[in-house]
Amino acid sequence: MPELPEVETVRRGLVPVMEGAVIAQADVNRPDLRWPFPQGMAARLTGQQVLRLRRRSKYILADLASGESLLIHLGMSGRMLISGDPLGQFVHDHPPAEKHDHVVFHMDNGARVTFNDPRRFGAMDLLDTATADQHKLLAAIGPEPFGNDFHETHLIAVLKGRNTPIKSALLDQRIVAGLGNIYVCEALYRARIHPARKAGRIATARIAALVPIIREVLSDAIEAGGSSLRDFRQADGELGYFQHRFDVYGREGAPCHSEDCSAQIARIVQSGRSSFYCSQCQR
DNA sequence: ATAGGCACCTGGTGGC
DNA sequence: TGCCACCAGGTGCCTA
Numbered sequence: 079m080p081e082l083p084e085v086e087t088v089r090r091g092l093v094p095v096m097e098g099a100v101i102a103q104a105d106v107n108r109p110d111l112r113w114p115f116p117q118g119m120a121a122r123l124t125g126q127q128v129l130r131l132r133r134r135s136k137y138i139l140a141d142l143a144s145g146e147s148l149l150i151h152l153g154m155s156g157r158m159l160i161s162g163d164p165l166g167q168f169v170h171d172h173p174p175a176e177k178h179d180h181v182v183f184h185m186d187n188g189a190r191v192t193f194n195d196p197r198r199f200g201a202m203d204l205l206d207t208a209t210a211d212q213h214k215l216l217a218a219i220g221p222e223p224f225g226n227d228f229h230e231t232h233l234i235a236v237l238k239g240r241n242t243p244i245k246s247a248l249l250d251q252r253i254v255a256g257l258g259n260i261y262v263c264e265a266l267y268r269a270r271i272h273p274a275r276k277a278g279r280i281a282t283a284r285i286a287a288l289v290p291i292i293r294e295v296l297s298d299a300i301e302a303g304g305s306s307l308r309d310f311r312q313a314d315g316e317l318g319y320f321q322h323r324f325d326v327y328g329r330e331g332a333p334c335h336s337e338d339c340s341a342q343i344a345r346i347v348q349s350g351r352s353s354f355y356c357s358q359c360q361r
Numbered sequence: 362a363t364a365g366g367c368a369c370c371t372g373g374t375g376g377c
Numbered sequence: 378t379g380c381c382a383c384c385a386g387g388t389g390c391c392t393a
Contacts (some may be wrong), residue, residue, distance in 0.1 A: 080386060112369070114389090131374085152389055155371075195371045199387060215389090242364060251388080258386055276390085324385080325385095351367065 079347045080152035082136060082223070087303030089133045091108050095160055095189035098139065100127045104183040111195060112153065114253030116204045122146060122201055123183070123204075135255035139210060147207045148360040149215070153199030154327040163359065223292050228254055230286040237277040237285055240342060244280060245273035245348050254292065260327045263354045265295045267326045272360040297319050326354040334359060 080088075104123040106179065116122070125238040126142040133139070140148040151318075152158075160174045172190055175182075181193040193200070196271050205213045220236075221227035228349060237244075247253055248262045257265070266273050267292045271284060325335045330345040341358035 084386075105389090151387085153370095154385070193371095194371065197385090199369070240363080244380095246364085260386060350367090 079154060080136060080154070081299075083131075083254075083260035083261070083299035083303055085136045085138060085152060086133055086300050088152070089131050089138050091160065091279065092138075092158060092191065093131050093355040095185060095187065096128045096183070097131055098128065099189070100125065100186040101183050104185040105184070107180050107182070111198045112151075112201045113203075115202055119202070119204060123148065134216055135222070135251060136258070137216065141207050142205060145205050145207055147199070148212050149203045149205055149210075149213065150193070151201040153195060153197060153201065154232075155197040156193065156195040156200035159194060160170050161190045161192070162188055203337050218252050219255050220250075220254050223257070223296055228289065230289050233289055234282050234285050235282070240277040242277055242349055243274050244271055244277045247277040248292075249351075256296065257292065259294050260324065261292075261299065261352055263327045264325055265292045267355060267360060268295060268360075270360050272357075273348060273355050275361075326356065 101123050102125075104120045106120045109115060114343050122144070122187050126144050126146075128140050129143060131138060132141065134280045136151060138150040138152075140150070142148065150156075175192075176194060177196050177197075178196045179192050180198070183193075183201050183310065184192040187282070197299070203213070203215070204240055207347075208218065221232060237247055240247055242250075242265065245262055247259050248354070249259065249267065249279075251257075263273070267287065269284065269288050271280060271288070326343050329343040331342050334341045334343060336356065339356065339358050342356055344357050346355075
């Protein structure tokens, strides 16, 4: 679930119930996720107004009135469940606590936000808002795909001479922020680039073409996430789950969507992870 | 510096 | 029904 579009979808879903509201109470139900929670996390959150919810790569940052920011990563299975918000946009009752509800934020507007993460690859930390960029987990991350620093010259430069498959390179968060296994596969399909191609041996024009394609793939997905959000009125308040039409991801053996192509989508394993592609269209 | 592999953890699925 | 192998949207860390 959580690559950039899903994280952005979650952030947008949280804005109406968290921004401007005060965390009246924070339940921290275990000492850690992927790493131990910071010292006194519950106390440092309690009574704090959330000034702003931002996203950097796959991280959500909640800037607090105290000058600290809460850093949240959803890992592989993290979810944010909203319940009982007074705006009536989501659901009206608080569902019973479930297994893996690790942190619960009780907002002063009546909303409750529950972080649920079965696999616990997620993370939370507190850092100084002013120096957030220098946080260990954020410092090395590359440009935001929708930002001005992500452009053709950059991508060409960072891929130059790289001997690694383009698939691996695009998964590397230092090259560009926010892509994961799904959207790398989708972007390479749209760019007609074979996932196993060495990153440093792709014509610069084809690398350049990846820039708008990556933006399109991500914005298409964000749009899809946003539209499904509106259906949550009668749903259970779970965010970050949306239907999206993939061209290749998870479609091994299914027909290629390209016109005039009769090939089937193939799957290979690269550094332990599945890559889906069309061997006819992608070279 | 770069590349590859492992580890962390739980749950769902499909085969026998 | 039970057991088991395998798979899953991420990424830090260790080793050559």
